[in-house]
Amino acid sequence: MDFQVLISTQNPDPNAFRKSDFNKLIISQNPSGVGLDEDKLKFISVDEAGLSKSRNRALQECEATFALIADDDLEYCQDFEDKVAAGFRQFPDADILTFKIISPEGKPYKNYKESAFEHSRTSIYKVSSVEMVFRMSSIKAKGLRFDERFGLGSEFKSGEETIFLNDALNAGLNLYYIPEYLVIHPIESSGKLLDQNFFYSKGALIKRLYGGSFKLILGLLFLVKQVTKPQNKLTLTASIQAIKKGYYSIK
Structure with a gap:
């Protein structure tokens, strides 16, 4: 499967990404101008800020058939690429699939459904960016982008993933949930600050x-x-x- 992980980060050491053996595209927001284009690693530095801008830059630069949205603080489950491939075989008409996050201790990151389903206007509220895998031809054909007014580093600090998925539904794309763990991230024990x-x-x-x-x-x-x-x-x-x-x- 032609698959790439799209990682948004800020001024990391490019060598740190050589340790993993999956195909990845790194968008680093910094003015250094460092760039790499190697087997399974493409590293691009951009002098700009904002998470949604970074996501859009990754979508623009991605040349893979399928892509996982990711951050630099994630680990990846064993055989995660195989799970993505199986998901698109299960739903061959899918344009976007969403998966699950697990904690390092083996606990679900959220209260997930146990069965696969097609996303609705309400279910997309519960999706995080790093749970999303795109069929890139569908995303590019519809010209879908993250709204750069939303997300970390923007005026409105959250909501960019919900807007993206809602725009995808408006564009007639097919969105499904797959009850499989793809990525590993610690659970935020303090809970989201409602301010x-x-x-x-x-x-x-x-x-x-x-x-x-x-x-x-x-x-x-x-x-x-x-x-x-x-x-x-x-x-x-x-x-x-x-x-x-x-x-x-x-x-």
Whole structure:
């Protein structure tokens, strides 16, 4: 299978990526200008910032048939490439597959479903970028890109993967979930911080996804669940104000 791992990072040692034997494309955001093009390793330095910009640069440079979105703090499960190949054999019409993350201790990173399914407008909210594998011909044919206003290093710190998958659904692509572990990452024991930046970003996310359409109700239901979580240290009023500010800040 013609497969490549697309890794976003900032100013690493290029030699560190020579240790693994799978095909990888590294996008390093730094002004060094260091570049490598070797067997199973392509390393590109770019003088820019923002995770979504890095993802888009990787999509632009990728020449493989299939690609896994990744970060530099991941490890990879044994035979992960075989699992990807099996997933696309199971769903030959798939344009995007999503998989599972496991912790170094062998615990699921999230509460995952046990059976494969086709993604919906609601299930994509639970997907992380590093769970996503693309059929690159489909992504490029539809001109899909990460919205660079969203993601780490941008004005809105999260939501870029949900927007990407929603855009893919809008473009008529087929998205499926495969209950197999691909990558290894420690579980964040402290939980996600629900602060003003979080709700500001989520307000903008809902506007970006649904605008003023009837589907806005999906986004509002999602936000109600977030506001009522125990990790939210803001008052109800402060949460709503941050959501409104984010919602009206984006076209």
